[in-house]
Amino acid sequence: MPEQEQKRIQKKGGGEADDDAGQVTSSSKASELKEEMDDILDEIDSVLEENAEEFVKSYVQKGGE
Amino acid sequence: MAIPKVIGTETEYGIAAVGQPDFNPVLSSSMLISSYAGSLRRIRWDYEDESPLRDARGFEPVTGRELSDEDLGLANVILPNGARYYVDHAHPEYSTPECLSPRSLVIHDKAGERILERSLAIVAAEIPSSPALAIYKNNSDGKGNSYGTHENYLVDRATPFGDIVRDLTPFFVSRQIFTGAGKLGLEAQWDERGKHVFQLTQRADFFETEVGLETTLKRPIINTRDEPHADPERYRRLHVIVGDANLCEVALFLKLGATSIVLKMIEDAFLPDFSLVNPVAAIHDVSRDVSLTAQVALTDGRKMTALQLQWEYLELARKYVDREDDTSENREVVERWEGVLRGLESDPRTLSGQLDWVAKLRLLEGYRERDGLAWSDAKLRAIDLQYHDVRRDRGLYHRLANSGKVERLTTDEQVERAIMEPPEDTRAFFRGRCISKYPDAIAAASWDSLILDTGRDALQRIPMREPLRGTRAHVEELLDECEDAAALVDRLTG
Numbered sequence: 001m002p003e004q005e006q007k008r009i010q011k012k013g014g015g016e017a018d019d020d021a022g023q024v025t026s027s028s029k030a031s032e033l034k035e036e037m038d039d040i041l042d043e044i045d046s047v048l049e050e051n052a053e054e055f056v057k058s059y060v061q062k063g064g065e
Numbered sequence: 066m067a068i069p070k071v072i073g074t075e076t077e078y079g080i081a082a083v084g085q086p087d088f089n090p091v092l093s094s095s096m097l098i099s100s101y102a103g104s105l106r107r108i109r110w111d112y113e114d115e116s117p118l119r120d121a122r123g124f125e126p127v128t129g130r131e132l133s134d135e136d137l138g139l140a141n142v143i144l145p146n147g148a149r150y151y152v153d154h155a156h157p158e159y160s161t162p163e164c165l166s167p168r169s170l171v172i173h174d175k176a177g178e179r180i181l182e183r184s185l186a187i188v189a190a191e192i193p194s195s196p197a198l199a200i201y202k203n204n205s206d207g208k209g210n211s212y213g214t215h216e217n218y219l220v221d222r223a224t225p226f227g228d229i230v231r232d233l234t235p236f237f238v239s240r241q242i243f244t245g246a247g248k249l250g251l252e253a254q255w256d257e258r259g260k261h262v263f264q265l266t267q268r269a270d271f272f273e274t275e276v277g278l279e280t281t282l283k284r285p286i287i288n289t290r291d292e293p294h295a296d297p298e299r300y301r302r303l304h305v306i307v308g309d310a311n312l313c314e315v316a317l318f319l320k321l322g323a324t325s326i327v328l329k330m331i332e333d334a335f336l337p338d339f340s341l342v343n344p345v346a347a348i349h350d351v352s353r354d355v356s357l358t359a360q361v362a363l364t365d366g367r368k369m370t371a372l373q374l375q376w377e378y379l380e381l382a383r384k385y386v387d388r389e390d391d392t393s394e395n396r397e398v399v400e401r402w403e404g405v406l407r408g409l410e411s412d413p414r415t416l417s418g419q420l421d422w423v424a425k426l427r428l429l430e431g432y433r434e435r436d437g438l439a440w441s442d443a444k445l446r447a448i449d450l451q452y453h454d455v456r457r458d459r460g461l462y463h464r465l466a467n468s469g470k471v472e473r474l475t476t477d478e479q480v481e482r483a484i485m486e487p488p489e490d491t492r493a494f495f496r497g498r499c500i501s502k503y504p505d506a507i508a509a510a511s512w513d514s515l516i517l518d519t520g521r522d523a524l525q526r527i528p529m530r531e532p533l534r535g536t537r538a539h540v541e542e543l544l545d546e547c548e549d550a551a552a553l554v555d556r557l558t559g
Contacts, residue, residue: 036470037431043468044428044448047459049083052447056207058086059450062155064077064212065280065306 067329067390068300071163071219071491071532072321074174076310077156077212078181078455079203082196090155091139093198097157098140098150100191101184105145143510145485145501146176147493156212157181157200162493163512163532166394167322169488171314172475176483178202178312182455183484202310203453204267207446209252211271213280214310218303218325219295219532224332229303230276230287232331235339235363236324236378237286237307238347239371241266242357243405244320246309247422249429249440249449253349262353263429263440265422267309269352275344280306286344294512296530303328307348312453312462314474315419319405322398326382326390335385339374340364355426357409375406418472424465425452495535498544499553506550519551527557 049055080097082088141151147162159177164170181200188195205211220229245265252270264270277285290304305324311317330336340363341347347361351371360368369377379402386395408416417427429445432438438445454460457467465471487497492513499515500507508518517525529535547553 034434037427038435040428040465040468040470041431041435044461044464047451047461047464048444049447049451053443055083056443056446056450058084059079059081059201059206060086060208061079061081061206061210061212062090063210063281064154064156064158065215 067332068219068221069165069533070325070328071165072167072170072325073161073163073217074170074177074321075158075160075213075215075217076174076177076202077153077158077204077214079201079206079212079453080156081199081201083199085196088196088198091152093195094152094155094157095140096192096195097181097184097188097198097200098142098152100187101150101180102140102142102144104187143496143500143507144180145487145497146173146483147487147491147497147500148173148177148180149512150180154212157184162487162497163491164488164493165490165533167318167325167398168394168474169490170321171318172479172483173488174311174317175314175475175480178455179480179484182457185456199459200455201450201453202312202455203246203450204310205248205252205270207248207250207252207449211252211268213268213306214308215280216305216308216321216324218305218328220301220303220328221332222293222297222299222301224301226289226301228331228334229328231338231340232336233327234275234286234344235341235361235374236327237305238341238344238351238361239374239378240320240323241269241348241351242371242375242409243316243420244308244311245352245420245422246311246316246453247425247449249446251353263355263426264353265355266352268307269348272307272345272348286348295532300532309421310453311421312460313419313421313424313471315401315405315472316421318474319398319401322394323378323382323402326385326395326398327378329390330381330385333385333389335389336378336381338365339377355413355422357413372406372409375402379403379406418465418470421452421462424462424471425449428452428461489537490533492529492532492535494537495529495540495544498540499550502544503550503553517550517554519549519554521551525554525558527554 080090080094139152143149149160151158159180161170161173161177164173185198185200204214242265246267248264248267251262271284272286273283274285276287276289278289279285280288286307288304288306293300293302308320311320342362342364350359357372358370360370362368383399386399405416405419413423414427416423428448432445432448452461457463487493496510506517506519507515508524509516513529515527519525543556547556
């Protein structure tokens with residue numbers, strides 16, 4: 001997503017409802033996990049859909065089953 | 066005595082044309098399936114020439130093909146591995162062949178993902194006029210629309226259905242702690258709080274009643290569809306609609322394995338009464354509590370967390386397996402089950418390579434931390450969706466798996482083989498082999514019959530009402546000896 005748009009979304013979303021979201025108890029291996037996580041994120045950055053907002057908005061399914 | 070658990074899954078995949086929201090999902094689903102089915106003959110010929118099938122590109126692309134009538138109709142095909150691949154509503158759906166063990170079904174469920182991925186590649190190569198499609202193995206669009214992943218278990222008709230409802234409902238409510246695929250947001254009208262909350266499952270929001278026949282509205286925790294696809298005097302096919310689609314193989318294996326053992330315990334009246342006061346509220350509460358501390362009320366007055374309920378089921382399962390059903394696979398299920406419950410109890414993060422909701426939550430938290438994103442950020446919702454993309458180079462689950470961050474129970478070779486080969490220990494073997502060997506003589510096929518056109522006056526119907534007959538041991542020699550379908554019919558009726 002263009003940098004400008006990303007900033008705008010961050011600003012708009014900042015501070016909303018953060019408390020409700022998932023908290024999993026932190027582990028003693030926190031720093032090890034963090035390092036591993038940074039590697040994962042770096043890899044995933046390269047394949048993420050470019051325009052997140054548009055991508056999410058356009059994903060509309062008909063119900064099934 | 067409990068009967069063997071013949072099991073299968075049906076997955077409706079999400080389908081999208083990125084950047085083209087006006088595309089026609091029904092037409093595109095049909096095009097995916099008919100293109101894949103059309104390529105099979107080429108694949109089969111290759112196979113007979115002993116060309117390796119390992120490469121997803123093992124087909125000869127026909128460039129510039131126009132849409133055919135087959136594309137425009139609602140595709141519905143039976144595959145050489147005994148699976149069914151068809152359009153259901155506006156989704157491509159893959160129903161695995163019948164399997165006799167959770168491990169076998171994990172392999173076949175995963176083969177379904179590969180078949181969808183391969184279908185995308187074939188359409189992209191053959192039909193340039195098609196929009197660029199993407200397929201997601203998930204159960205919700207995040208906007209209130211859900212599509213199902215159903216599990217099917219063969220159960221004894223003699224078991225009272227009321228016992229199944231009573232004993233399975235608390236299990237379904239509590240198993241969400243390991244079966245959930247994770248979801249950002251709520252899609253329920255009755256609760257607008259915490260719009261950006263992360264919950265354990267994709268599906269819980271859509272369940273509104275305890276028992277019923279519906280699958281598309283007022284969805285019930287226990288579905289009563291009575292369509293056994295087998296001898297109705299002896300069998301029931303329990304149609305489970307309450308689960309999520311899993312990408313993590315450990316979660317999938319445990320979901321299928323633990324549910325199979327619980328059903329056997331129900332058939333053998335091995336379980337005490339864990340009935341819940343309000344199962345519908347409980348299924349929502351458990352799904353929306355990533356701290357795993359929410360308590361549900363039992364009708365006997367006790368209050369327990371989902372984790373405590375699962376420990377109860379596990380301890381009984383261990384006893385049951387020791388006494389009644391001591392197989393190596395059951396022992397593996399029990400060990401896995403214990404390992405997962407221990408992990409959930411001590412630190413769920415240790416299960417990021419085993420459970421989908423943990424893997425996804427860890428990604429979301431990683432992005433939040435690194436990029437300072439709010440839970441409402443569109444990027445997090447994009448990650449939630451892209452986790453489920455079936456393409457191995459794009460799907461975030463697959464990226465994790467490719468870099469060794471996810472525990473595998475299958476090998477790529479096993480999954481690749483299951484794209485063409487049926488399980489050997491159920492009637493799917495007979496179905497799949499007949500499709501491979503006599504493709505032009507199969508007039509129609511269903512789960513419990515094959516209808517052959519041998520060029521004679523009348524079509525010949527071969528009933529297959531016993532799910533455990535028609536295995537490799539039963540029919541391989543017979544099929545080897547029958548050059549064509551007419552010879553097969555003669556042997557079967559002679």
